[in-house]
Amino acid sequence: MLEKALQGGPKYWLWMILLAAVIGAGSLCYYTQLIYGLGITGMSRDVTWGLYIAQFTFLVGVAASAVMVVLPYYLHNYKAFSKITILGEFIAISAVIMCLLFVIVDIGQPMRAVNMVLYPSPRSILFWDMVVLNGYLVLNVVISRVTMGAERKGVKPPAWIRPVIVLSIPWAVSIHTVTAFIYCGLGARPFWLTAILAPRFLASAFSAGPALLILLCLLMRRLTKFDAGDEPIQKLSIIVAYAMAANVFFVALELFTALYSASPEHIAPFQYMFLGLEGKHKLAPWVWTSQSMGILALVLLIVPRTRKNMRILALACIGLNIALWIDKGMAMVVTGFVPSPLGHVTEYTPTPPEIMIAIGIYAIGLFILTGLCRIALSLRGQLEA
Amino acid sequence: MSFNRRDFLKLTGLGAVSAVAARAAAAFPFFGGAPGAVKAETNAKTAKRWAMVVDLTKCKENCTDCIDACHTTHNVPDFGDDKRHEVKWIWKEPYKQSFPDQENEFLKDDLSERRVLVFCNHCQNPPCTRVCPTRATWKRPEDGIVMMDWHRCIGCRYCMAACPYGSRSFNWLDPRPHIKTITPDYPTRTRGVVEKCNFCDSRLAQGQMPACVEACKDRALIFGDLEAPDSPVRQILRERFSIRRKPELGTQPQVYYVV
Ligand code: SF4
Ligand code: SF4
Ligand code: SF4
Numbered sequence: 001m002l003e004k005a006l007q008g009g010p011k012y013w014l015w016m017i018l019l020a021a022v023i024g025a026g027s028l029c030y031y032t033q034l035i036y037g038l039g040i041t042g043m044s045r046d047v048t049w050g051l052y053i054a055q056f057t058f059l060v061g062v063a064a065s066a067v068m069v070v071l072p073y074y075l076h077n078y079k080a081f082s083k084i085t086i087l088g089e090f091i092a093i094s095a096v097i098m099c100l101l102f103v104i105v106d107i108g109q110p111m112r113a114v115n116m117v118l119y120p121s122p123r124s125i126l127f128w129d130m131v132v133l134n135g136y137l138v139l140n141v142v143i144s145r146v147t148m149g150a151e152r153k154g155v156k157p158p159a160w161i162r163p164v165i166v167l168s169i170p171w172a173v174s175i176h177t178v179t180a181f182i183y184c185g186l187g188a189r190p191f192w193l194t195a196i197l198a199p200r201f202l203a204s205a206f207s208a209g210p211a212l213l214i215l216l217c218l219l220m221r222r223l224t225k226f227d228a229g230d231e232p233i234q235k236l237s238i239i240v241a242y243a244m245a246a247n248v249f250f251v252a253l254e255l256f257t258a259l260y261s262a263s264p265e266h267i268a269p270f271q272y273m274f275l276g277l278e279g280k281h282k283l284a285p286w287v288w289t290s291q292s293m294g295i296l297a298l299v300l301l302i303v304p305r306t307r308k309n310m311r312i313l314a315l316a317c318i319g320l321n322i323a324l325w326i327d328k329g330m331a332m333v334v335t336g337f338v339p340s341p342l343g344h345v346t347e348y349t350p351t352p353p354e355i356m357i358a359i360g361i362y363a364i365g366l367f368i369l370t371g372l373c374r375i376a377l378s379l380r381g382q383l384e385a
Numbered sequence: 386m387s388f389n390r391r392d393f394l395k396l397t398g399l400g401a402v403s404a405v406a407a408r409a410a411a412a413f414p415f416f417g418g419a420p421g422a423v424k425a426e427t428n429a430k431t432a433k434r435w436a437m438v439v440d441l442t443k444c445k446e447n448c449t450d451c452i453d454a455c456h457t458t459h460n461v462p463d464f465g466d467d468k469r470h471e472v473k474w475i476w477k478e479p480y481k482q483s484f485p486d487q488e489n490e491f492l493k494d495d496l497s498e499r500r501v502l503v504f505c506n507h508c509q510n511p512p513c514t515r516v517c518p519t520r521a522t523w524k525r526p527e528d529g530i531v532m533m534d535w536h537r538c539i540g541c542r543y544c545m546a547a548c549p550y551g552s553r554s555f556n557w558l559d560p561r562p563h564i565k566t567i568t569p570d571y572p573t574r575t576r577g578v579v580e581k582c583n584f585c586d587s588r589l590a591q592g593q594m595p596a597c598v599e600a601c602k603d604r605a606l607i608f609g610d611l612e613a614p615d616s617p618v619r620q621i622l623r624e625r626f627s628i629r630r631k632p633e634l635g636t637q638p639q640v641y642y643v644v
Contacts (some may be wrong), residue, residue: 037576038540039557044469048542048555108540108555108577115519115539126518126543187512187634188549265485341551342503343482346469 008374011223019367026360029353030105038108041354046346047337051330051358052106056099058208058329059365060179061201063095063136065209067172068239074165080232087228088213089144090372092172096137098365105357125181132175139168144372152379176201183336191269191336194257200250201328207243208324210236211317216373218314226377230310237313241301244320248298272338273331278345283334286326294323428592432610434509434529435584436618436639437598438627439502443605446500452476454600455504455582460573462556462563472554474582475504475597484642486631496644502606504597505552505582506630506638507531513544513553522579529639530584540577549634553581611639 008016033040043050069088072078104110121127143165150157180198187193214236217228258266271277273287297320300306300313307313334348350358455461455475464470477500481488484501491497507524511531514523521538524531545553559576567573571587574580585595593599598606609616618641621627627641 037556037558039470039576043557045471045554045557046551048545103541106541108542108579109538109575112519112537112539115521115537119519119521119537121518121520123515124518124543125516126541130518182543186516186547187636188547336546341549342478343485 019363022363029356042350046340047348051350052102054329054333056102059095059099061205062209063092064172064176066092092140094365094369101361129178189336190265203247207240211240244298269335282347290323290326293319430589433612436611438607438641440605440643443603450600451597454596458596462560470557478503506640509637512547516543516547535578538578
């Protein structure tokens with residue numbers, strides 16, 4: 001099946017070569033980081049996790065969100081999703097691979113990463129995250145291979161795959177829950193120490209992921225003969241709207257608890273996020289952008305007139321992803337470290353090589369996603385329009 | 386009554402098995418033996434639970450003898466003004482920052498402007514070891530020292546996120562060019578691993594007191610066994626009022642401060 005990824009017109013190849021070039025540039029930066037150490041990044045003794053771990057967190061959400069198409073299709077037999085379920089699984093596969101890469105580039109001694117397997121530590125949430133993420137990757141690879149293989153032969157998928165698919169549903173929830181547990185189990189970090197973190201992660205994931213899927217469908221409609229149809233896109237947009245509403249609600253709950261209780265250690269991080277502390281407020285403009293874009297996108301998604309307009313819907317999905325990316329792919333992680341346990345306010349700015357490494361990993365993800373979509377489309381004979 | 390691991394092993398007859406396992410581990414340090422652990426000598430200092438008392442009434446404001454001694458003994462690099470990449474095992478921090486929960490607006494004059502020695506608390510219930518995905522940091526069961534294995538650490542920095550006291554440092558860069566004078570009988574670290582105070586476990590094994598304790602001419606640092614009623618630490622804790630850093634987190638720091 002994989003050979004299908006090698007067939008394509010000039011536009012396809014140009015895109016893949018472009019991605020390969022970006023991957024090359026990212027690898028070069030990573031090589032420099034290996035030689036020089038993580039000091040090449042903007043992280044510091046006080047802010048010990050940054051862009052990499054934040055991308056990891058964001059992408060775990062994207063990976064988990066495949067469940068929003070898998071569940072209605074397989075459990076409720078919602079036929080409209082039949083064409084796009086496979087796309088959801090492809091997004092999941094490429095997102096999980098990116099997650100694993102982001103962890104690898106973040107650790108100081110990547111050559112020793114196998115120590116996590118040699119000395120398994122069930123008390124560590126990171127250990128469990130490794131287990132569930134790899135499991136999720138295997139599940140999605142198996143499911144998409146088997147269902148696609150059956151489709152190619154024009155037969156029904158074998159019966160044994162159904163329990164595997166059903167298993168992938170709670171598994172998707174588990175990857176993001178366990179990822180939230182990495183943060184919310186730490187007494188040292190009051191900003192993360194909240195039971196709502198996992199639900200909030202899930203809500204933001206279930207709106208960002210399907211929004212990306214909508215964008216992918218719209219893109220493929222323009223570039224290829226594949227048309228998901230309006231109905232599944234509209235259904236997805238409702239899912240996006242509900243999940244985003246839940247996310248905004250959860251954020252409001254957090255703000256209320258922190259601000260009304262007036263407990264200094266809970267207020268301080270929020271203060272840093274929105275206003276800045278000790279005159280340091282690099283994050284604030286980003287956070288305000290994120291909040292306002294998020295609310296605006298939510299309004300556009302809730303009002304039926306705007307939601308049903310594909311062009312506005314696309315804009316709303318883009319805005320929503322930028323908003324949630326800033327929130328989760330940046331603010332959530334960094335703010336946990338500000339102020340530090342000793343009350344110091346150290347700011348974090350990712351450095352150019354650090355950003356390039358992150359872009360390189362995204363390029364790897366897109367490369368894989370493009371290749372996978374290519375395979376599926378050529379099987380269905382729906383290539384270029 | 387406390388029921389500890391040793392009792393459990395005895396009770397279940399696992400003691401013999403674990404003794405054999407321990408010997409095997411010592412023979413093959415690759416499998417679980419702690420590299421860096423110095424072979425216990427006969428005059429090694431031992432305790433059931435090591436602890437430190439910092440007597441703030443004796444510690445001199447501008448003295449850095451203990452800090453210098455520790456950092457020289459342990460080849461801790463000095464990054465000068467580069468605070469982002471700083472590595473430190475023991476340092477001074479303003480009182481209000483060391484004890485955020487004791488933040489009274491008006492304090493005794495000698496406290497409010499005070500800078501307090503801080504270092505790893507060798508917590509009895511350490512969150513840092515709980516989160517480590519490779520068990521590269523662990524609490525030594527025999528004496529409670531929270532150890533660090535620089536050869537196993539993968540540098541994920543989860544332990545740094547989990548430590549509520551900022552006791553841990555990461556080697557963002559190669560530390561070796563930044564060590565002023567290398568002490569040859571102590572290992573240097575490589576970039577990409579975490580390090581912190583280890584209660585001078587290798588000095589203890591050689592029968593010596595921790596370097597910082599030895600360096601303090603004013604005897605402001607008192608080191609001893611919390612489980613021994615007559616130990617100097619128990620004595621001073623009986624007589625003087627002491628506090629610990631962030632006790633509300635339940636980490637049970639083994640470093641006490643006499644104020
Ligand atoms: S002070 Fe920090 S590093 Fe030391 S044992 Fe406690 S939690 Fe671990
Ligand atoms: S940085 Fe090293 S010691 Fe700390 S949690 Fe990761 S592997 Fe363990
Ligand atoms: S006990 Fe040893 S390692 Fe810890 S601060 Fe003192 S000298 Fe340094």
